Amino acid sequence: MENQEQNDAPKCPNNTKSSFTRRKLLVVIVIIIVIIGTLIALLLPVVRTLREAARRMTCSGQLKQIAVALHSYHDTYHSFPPAYTVDEDGYPLHSWRVLLLPFLEENDLYEKIRLDEPWNSEHNRQFHRVQISRYRSFQKICNTTPEVNSS
Numbered sequence: 001m002e003n004q005e006q007n008d009a010p011k012c013p014n015n016t017k018s019s020f021t022r023r024k025l026l027v028v029i030v031i032i033i034v035i036i037g038t039l040i041a042l043l044l045p046v047v048r049t050l051r052e053a054a055r056r057m058t059c060s061g062q063l064k065q066i067a068v069a070l071h072s073y074h075d076t077y078h079s080f081p082p083a084y085t086v087d088e089d090g091y092p093l094h095s096w097r098v099l100l101l102p103f104l105e106e107n108d109l110y111e112k113i114r115l116d117e118p119w120n121s122e123h124n125r126q127f128h129r130v131q132i133s134r135y136r137s138f139q140k141i142c143n144t145t146p147e148v149n150s151s
Contacts, residue, residue, distance in 0.1 A: 065134050069103035076103075085115070094119050097135060104134055 073081050081096040094115060101110035109130060114123050 062134055065104065066100070069100045072103040073100060087116075087118075091118065093117070097132070101132070104132065106132055 070080060081099040084095045085093045085099070087093055094113070098110070098113060098115075098119070101107070101113075109127065109132070113127055114121065117124055120128075
């Protein structure tokens with residue numbers, strides 16, 4: 001009886017361990033790779049658009065902070081800052097950006113700069129490498145040319 005039960009069991013060929021052959025597995029892997037590649041190709045423009053939108057928002061925020069500083073300067077001195085300050089001989093000393101420092105929460109730097117000396121004086125030269133975050137970010141982020149559609 002045992003012999004008969006063994007004969008009734010389905011016979012598997014010795015060279016296949018599962019229903020998937022190597023060829024079918026390869027086809028499935030290729031299909032998965034194509035699907036992933038297609039998804040990446042579809043998502044790249046979306047990511048680029050999101051980055052551009054974030055850059056524009058950051059740029060807009062930086063510009064707003066500079067505009068608020070300009071208006072705060074105006075409220076304090078009843079005029080907007082001049083393009084640059086001059087000494088008695090008409091020699092340029094500092095630009096409007098230095099005059100806005102207290103209104104951009106950069107009081108410490110503003111107090112260290114000698115306003116009665118030119119920007120390139122021995123003392124003031126040490127501050128040339130100090131980068132104001134709002135100005136630096138604005139130049140770095142906003143100083144790009146937009147892509148022009150060729151259509």
